[in-house]
Amino acid sequence: MGEFKNRITVSIYDQQYTIIGEDDPSHIRYVAGLVDARIRDISRYNAGLDTSRKAVLTAVNIMDDYVKLQEDYELLLHKLEAEGQRHD
Template sequence: MTEKNRITVGIYGQQYTIVGTDSANHIRHVASLVDEKMRDIRSQNPSLDTSKLAVLTAVNAVHDYLKLQEKIEILEKQLQQLKD
């Protein structure tokens, strides 16, 4: 059974306890990126309340994830063509 880490992190002025199997450093890094993204979005939209800010942060994160997935698929197809 994989050991779970329990890490308390700060995101946008709030403390959260995150439990996961990834390393403590990885969890802290993820939390730091979320905090950074929230602060960046807030600087561009100062009137947003925290709930809307959190949703926009999630939308941005999923958008970035999907774009990376598309790039990976393209690269995998190109790699397969080179192998063929």
């Protein structure tokens, strides 16, 4: 297993988390900022929920975005492959 180079402390929804990883610290901070923004957005519309439930809703929303992007990516790959076969 590779050595983790970076240990970054980030704030997500007013809680401090230490993220350990190989990615550039600015990337880690950027991703944490996106998560923070998403959970705060969820919180605006679901103020009565506890933090754990807000975090789960945030995770579900982010995973939904990821799955849709993955599906779009696969569709684009298939279209590119079909285009390549037409030109052969």
